[in-house]
Structure formats: C-alpha cells, structure tokens
Amino acid sequence: MSSSKSLIKKVTGFRLFLPLACLFLVLIINVIKTPTFFNITIQNGVLYGYIIDVINRGSELVIFAVGMTLVVAASGGTDISVGAVSALAGAVCCFVLSGGEQSTDFYHAPYILGVVAAILIGAICGAWNGFLVAKLKIQPMVATLILFTAGRGIAQLLTDGQMIYLRVDHFKMLGASIPGVPLPTPVFVAIIVVILTYFLLKKTALGLYIETVGCNSKAARLVGLNSTAIKFLTYTFCGFCSGIAGLIITSRVYSIDANNAGLNLELDAILAVALGGNSLGGGKFSLLGSVIGAYTIQALTTTLYAMSISADQIPVYKAIVVVIIVTLQSPEFTKMRTALAAKIASGKTAKEAA
Amino acid sequence: MKRKVLSVLLSAAMAATLMTGCGQATSEPAPAATEEAAPAEEAAPAEEAAPAEEAAAEGDLIVVGYAQVGAESDWRTANTESFKTEFVEANGYKLIFDDAQQKQENQIKAIRSFIQQEVDYIVLAPVVETGWDTVLQEAKEAGIPVILSDRMVDVADDSLYECWVGGNFVKEGEDAAGWLSEYLTTQGRADEAINIVTLQGTIGASAQVGRTEGFASKMADTWTMLDMQTGEFTQSKGQEVMESFLKQYPDIDVVVAENDNMAFGAIDAIKAAGKTCGPEGDVIVISFDAVKAAFESMIAGDMNVTVECNPLHGPRVSEIIQTLEGGGTVDKVMYVDEGVFPAETAADIIGERAY
Numbered sequence: 181m182s183s184s185k186s187l188i189k190k191v192t193g194f195r196l197f198l199p200l201a202c203l204f205l206v207l208i209i210n211v212i213k214t215p216t217f218f219n220i221t222i223q224n225g226v227l228y229g230y231i232i233d234v235i236n237r238g239s240e241l242v243i244f245a246v247g248m249t250l251v252v253a254a255s256g257g258t259d260i261s262v263g264a265v266s267a268l269a270g271a272v273c274c275f276v277l278s279g280g281e282q283s284t285d286f287y288h289a290p291y292i293l294g295v296v297a298a299i300l301i302g303a304i305c306g307a308w309n310g311f312l313v314a315k316l317k318i319q320p321m322v323a324t325l326i327l328f329t330a331g332r333g334i335a336q337l338l339t340d341g342q343m344i345y346l347r348v349d350h351f352k353m354l355g356a357s358i359p360g361v362p363l364p365t366p367v368f369v370a371i372i373v374v375i376l377t378y379f380l381l382k383k384t385a386l387g388l389y390i391e392t393v394g395c396n397s398k399a400a401r402l403v404g405l406n407s408t409a410i411k412f413l414t415y416t417f418c419g420f421c422s423g424i425a426g427l428i429i430t431s432r433v434y435s436i437d438a439n440n441a442g443l444n445l446e447l448d449a450i451l452a453v454a455l456g457g458n459s460l461g462g463g464k465f466s467l468l469g470s471v472i473g474a475y476t477i478q479a480l481t482t483t484l485y486a487m488s489i490s491a492d493q494i495p496v497y498k499a500i501v502v503v504i505i506v507t508l509q510s511p512e513f514t515k516m517r518t519a520l521a522a523k524i525a526s527g528k529t530a531k532e533a534a
Numbered sequence: 535m536k537r538k539v540l541s542v543l544l545s546a547a548m549a550a551t552l553m554t555g556c557g558q559a560t561s562e563p564a565p566a567a568t569e570e571a572a573p574a575e576e577a578a579p580a581e582e583a584a585p586a587e588e589a590a591a592e593g594d595l596i597v598v599g600y601a602q603v604g605a606e607s608d609w610r611t612a613n614t615e616s617f618k619t620e621f622v623e624a625n626g627y628k629l630i631f632d633d634a635q636q637k638q639e640n641q642i643k644a645i646r647s648f649i650q651q652e653v654d655y656i657v658l659a660p661v662v663e664t665g666w667d668t669v670l671q672e673a674k675e676a677g678i679p680v681i682l683s684d685r686m687v688d689v690a691d692d693s694l695y696e697c698w699v700g701g702n703f704v705k706e707g708e709d710a711a712g713w714l715s716e717y718l719t720t721q722g723r724a725d726e727a728i729n730i731v732t733l734q735g736t737i738g739a740s741a742q743v744g745r746t747e748g749f750a751s752k753m754a755d756t757w758t759m760l761d762m763q764t765g766e767f768t769q770s771k772g773q774e775v776m777e778s779f780l781k782q783y784p785d786i787d788v789v790v791a792e793n794d795n796m797a798f799g800a801i802d803a804i805k806a807a808g809k810t811c812g813p814e815g816d817v818i819v820i821s822f823d824a825v826k827a828a829f830e831s832m833i834a835g836d837m838n839v840t841v842e843c844n845p846l847h848g849p850r851v852s853e854i855i856q857t858l859e860g861g862g863t864v865d866k867v868m869y870v871d872e873g874v875f876p877a878e879t880a881a882d883i884i885g886e887r888a889y
Binding site (some may be wrong): 223224230233237341342356429432433435437440441482485 | 608761763766770771778795807808
C-alpha cells in the first residue's frame with residue numbers, strides 16, 4: 181500500500197507529469213471523438229494524418245516556445261514581439277529573394293542570403309529588445325510592445341503593403357517536405373533547434389546562469405555573473421528563434437503576408453511556456469516542458485478543426501481548456517485542494533471518534 | 535472662459551482644415567474662406583488669389599472629390615487607378631484624390647475639405663460603416679451629392695448619400711454555382727452526387743455573407759454541402775482548414791474558396807494529400823476575386839474558375855454623375871459588371887488584367 185502510494189507520489193511529483201498528462205488528455209479526447217485521429221498513411225512519399233499535422237504545424241510554436249522559455253526564465257517577463265518579428269524576418273527574406281518584385285518564379289539572390297538575412301534581422305530585433313530590457317531596465321512587456329506594434333509596420337513598408345509571392349519549388353521545401361524524406365521539413369527544424377538549445381544549456385553552465393539571474397538578478401551579479409549580458413543574450417536568442425520560425429511560416433505559403441504571418445503566435449508561445457509548468461516569474465525552467473506545452477496547444481487546435489469547430493470560435497475553446505490546465509498547475513489550487521482533503525479527512529475521523 | 539477656449543479651439547480647427555485644403559495643391563473653383571471664422575481668414579488670403587484664376591481657366595469641368603481608403607491591396611490600387619484614368623480633363627472632370635491611409639478621421643477631414651472647396655460630387659469608399667451621419671449631413675446641407683464606392687455606410691437617413699456602387703457578392707455566389715452546374719453538365723456529371731466544402735471568408739464580412747448566401751441559393755438537388763468553415767481570407771488558414779476537411783471527408787468533389795488566397799492554400803493542401811485539382815484533377819476548385827495570381831494558378835492547371843470582384847468603379851461612377859448632371863435619378867444600389875473566368879480563358883485574359 182505505502183509503496184504504491186510512494187510510486188504515485190513519485191510519478192505525480194515528476195516535473196513534467198502535468199504537462200504530459202494535459203497532452204495525453206487532449207489526445208484521448210481525440211481518440212473518442214475522431215477514431216481515425218491516429219491513422220497514419222503515406223501520401224506522395226510523406227507521412228500523412230492528424231498526428232503528423234500536429235507535429236508539423238506545431239513546429240513554429242515549438243521554436244517560439246524555446247526562445248520564450250529562456251526569456252521568461254532570465255527576466256521574469258515575456259517577449260510579446262515574437263509574432264511581429266517573425267513577420268518582419270519573413271518579409272526581409274522574401275524581399276531579398278524576390279529582388280523587390282511582387283511575384284517571381286526564380287531567385288533574384290542566392291537562397292542562403294535570404295535565410296541569413298531573415299535570421300539576422302530576427303536576432304537584431306531580439307538584440308534591440310534585449311538592449312531595452314537588460315540595459316535600460318524597461319519592463320519587458322513595454323519594451324517588446326514597441327516591436328509588437330512596429331514590426332508589422334516595418335514589414336509592410338518593406339513589402340510596400342502588398343504580398344510578395346515566391347513561386348519557386350525549392351523555396352517551398354522548408355515549409356513542406358524534401359523529396360524522399362517521409363516527414364515534413366519543419367519537424368526537423370524544430371527538433372534541431374530544441375536539441376541544440378538543450379545541449380547549449382546543459383553542456384555549458386549557461387542554463388544554470390540563466391536560472392540564477394532569473395531567481396535573483398542582484399545576487400547573481402554579486403556572485404560575479406553579468407546579469408545584463410545574460411538577459412541580453414536570451415532576448416537575442418529569442419529573436420533568432422523568431423527569425424527561424426518566420427522562415428518556416430513564409431515558406432509554408434511561399435509568400436509573405438505581413439498582416440497575418442505569425443499573428444497571435446506570441447500568445448500561444450507564452451501559453452506553451454506556462455503549460456510546460458514553468459513559472460512566468462522567472463527562475464527555474466524546463467525546456468522540454470515548454471516543448472510539450474507547444475505540442476499540446478497545437479494538438480488542441482488540430483482537434484478543434486477535426487471536430488469541425490469554426491476557426492473563429494477556436495480561441496474560446498482554447499481559453500476554456502487553458503483555464504482548466506493552468507488552474508490544475510497553480511500551487512495555490514494545490515494548497516486549497518490539500519486543505520480541503522485534510523478538512524474532509526479530519527471531519528471523518530472526528531465523526532468516527534464520536 | 536469656457537466659451538473663449540471653445541472659440542479659440544474652433545477657429546484653430548477651422549484654420550487647420552483650411553490649410554490642409556489648400557495644401558493639396560488642387561484648384562478650388564472659388565475661395566471658400568468666407569465663413570464666420572475671422573482668424574482663419576488671415577491664413578487664407580495668400581492662397582485665395584491663385585485658385586480663383588485657375589477656376590476661370592477650368593471652365594465647366596465637373597469637380598469630383600474621392601476619399602479613398604488607402605492602398606492596402608492590389609485591388610485597392612486598381613480601384614484608385616480606375617478613378618484616376620476615368621476622371622481626367624479630357625472627359626470633362628477634375629479629380630481631387632485623397633488617400634486616408636485606413637483612418638476614418640482622415641476621410642472625414644477630406645470630406646470637410648471637399649465641402650469647403652465646393653466640389654460638385656463627393657465619392658467616398660468608407661473605411662468603416664458607422665459614424666458618417668454628421669459629415670454626410672454637412673455635405674447634404676452644402677448641396678453636394680455623395681456617391682459611395684465599394685463599402686456601405688450605416689446612417690439613419692439614407693438620403694444622405696445618392697447611391698452606392700460596388701460588387702454584388704450575392705450574384706458572385708450565384709454565378710459560381712451557375713458555372714459549376716454548367717461545367718458538371720458538360721462533363722456529363724449532372725446527375726452525379728457532388729460533395730462540396732466551403733472555405734468561408736472572415737465571418738460577417740459582406741463578401742463572406744453574400745458569397746455564401748448566393749452559392750447556397752443556387753445549390754442543385756444532387757449537391758451536398760459537407761461542411762463550411764472560415765479560413766479568414768488568408769492562405770495559411772485556408773490551407774490548415776482544407777487539410778482538416780480532406781481527412782474528415784475522403785470524397786470531396788468541389789472546394790469553394792471565398793477568395794483567391796484561401797484557394798491557393800486549399801490547392802497546396804489537396805496536393806499534399808496526394809490528390810489532384812483543377813480541370814484535369816479529382817477536385818474542382820472554385821474561387822472568388824480574380825486577382826492576377828489566380829490566373830497564373832489557372833494557367834498552371836490548379837484552379838478551375840474564379841469569379842471576379844471588379845475594382846474598376848470609375849466608369850460606373852462617371853455614368854452615374856452624367857445621369858445626375860442630366861437631371862436624371864439613379865437607383866440607390868448600382869452594381870458594377872463582374873465576370874466569371876474559367877481556366878480555359880485564363881491565358882488569353884491574363885495580359886489585360888489591371889490587378
């Protein structure tokens with residue numbers, strides 16, 4: 181009895197237990213509602229099915245969530261400009277590759293130049309945010325609000341307010357799939373970003389530094405850590421991730437629509453971090469938790485599509501699910517629950533005694 | 535004290551509108567600065583002389599002020615271009631063009647300056663539907679007829695505007711269904727059960743409401759509408775919704791996308807699912823708007839048909855003005871002609887498309 185109890189305690193005490201449980205909950209609802217949800221077939225040499233959609237469409241969100249996790253951990257604030265920065269990065273990439281033309285079917289510049297330009301502009305935007313937050317000590321929400329509003333505007337200026345189309349098969353590969361590879365390309369990009377970041381944090385002391393700065397920035401400085409530099413670094417990295425995500429978003433529709441690219445994704449990214457069991461107040465963090473959180477959100481979206489729920493109603497359902505999940509994870513709620521359980525238990529024993 | 539502040543503010547506002555009015559480098563037929571605002575007059579005299587002279591030279595040109603939304607899309611740019619090429623001196627017009635950059639307050643300012651410049655007609659493509667009563671009342675009191683282009687206004691008194699010119703979204707929907715019915719007949723599939731899905735525009739937008747309604751009213755008995763979901767007029771949402779449709783319904787014969795961008799997304803989703811689309815394919819793709827990229831898509835053999843949403847309102851507005859000048863009356867709602875462009879005509883037409 182006691183051994184099974186301790187096992188349950190061990191399992192539920194595991195850090196990633198709740199995020200994983202949420203993901204499974206969403207998936208189980210799917211199996212009941214849509215029995216074909218887990219069917220995977222091969223179409224055109226690419227794996228095809230709802231579950232592949234979740235992994236594929238969740239890729240951008242995973243990349244955003246990775247950057248966001250570090251920003252949250254180090255500064256205790258969020259970067260709300262990631263969606264706009266990804267639109268800007270996509271616009272820069274399309275602008276470079278199309279040579280300023282509105283619709284083109286060949287590259288006007290080498291592909292790699294467009295990719296580098298997009299990632300670079302992402303990182304520059306991130307560095308700007310980092311400068312405002314770390315150096316000028318502006319509240320993260322306010323500092324990133326600047327690019328949140330201006331980012332799409334700059335992108336519009338660059339594209340002259342129009343959509344730029346790049347009808348080149350090679351350009352579509354990043355968002356679709358490479359011939360002969362059975363999984364969509366965005367999945368690989370997301371995995372590479374996660375693995376590289378994971379090793380960067382675990383194999384160097386960087387992860388520890390970020391947690392230290394997030395827990396107590398002053399104390400970190402007193403023990404010799406350059407808090408400013410570390411915060412700056414996380415924002416730059418977040419911008420870098422937005423740039424990569426922007427490339428995928430752009431490639432999916434082989435065009436840039438500065439008004440809609442990455443729209444509202446910053447909120448999903450913050451949610452992914454929260455769902456992953458990370459405190460939005462900074463400090464200790466779990467990268468894998470955020471990744472699971474991101475896939476949970478995408479699984480939810482795909483589920484709602486599969487249930488024929490209209491796209492404009494999806495935010496309502498998302499909100500309901502998120503409220504439930506976040507409540508379950510809240511420490512206050514756990515306290516209330518244990519207090520309630522104790523009350524009931526003590527009531528019982530009192531009755532028994534009587 | 536309060537009055538004093540108010541009067542100062544008012545006269546400042548007056549001066550400001552006058553300045554913008556003159557700053558447009560257009561030629562007012564007569565100086566408009568004879569209103570009660572004394573301070574404003576001081577700013578005006580320098581400008582007064584020039585327009586008066588020019589007005590004499592202009593003779594009997596009909597002066598039209600156009601308060602345009604902005605330049606947010608190709609469609610809008612083509613719309614502007616259509617007015618600029620139609621309302622030229624050779625046709626007996628003088629056009630005063632104002633780009634509001636998507637802001638209603640800019641449009642209201644523009645209309646007030648048109649009134650001050652005593653134009654003969656005001657054309658307005660409203661940014662939003664509401665909030666026009668006051669300024670249109672001012673235009674009416676000045677005796678200037680207002681013609682609405684593209685979008686409607688929501689005013690209590692519909693005598694505030696002369697008429698509305700634009701596309702008939704319901705008819706576009708009906709045309710699409712009509713084309714499908716004809717196409718199926720020529721393909722020998724008229725009696726076959728046809729499964730249709732619709733990618734709707736942003737729910738509530740007039741294009742979405744009209745096109746959905748129009749198509750639904752012309753549905754044949756053998757057709758089944760399997761599902762309708764919004765793709766919010768964007769390519770990525772259209773693609774995502776279509777992906778989901780394809781998994782839910784293995785046997786889709788027709789996709790109706792309520793704009794071209796969603797159709798592009800749907801085509802990608804169909805191809806990714808290992809199916810084909812277009813005239814030679816499994817799935818018939820019907821789209822709306824007829825932007826240039828849609829013709830490219832039809833030439834590539836991906837799209838079957840696109841129903842036009844005609845931005846060339848200039849000639850129609852010109853016709854209306856001529857009728858009004860001749861003392862005639864016009865209907866409140868005036869539609870522009872809109873075509874249906876099937877894939878086989880795409881290659882011939884693409885060259886002459888303005889947008």
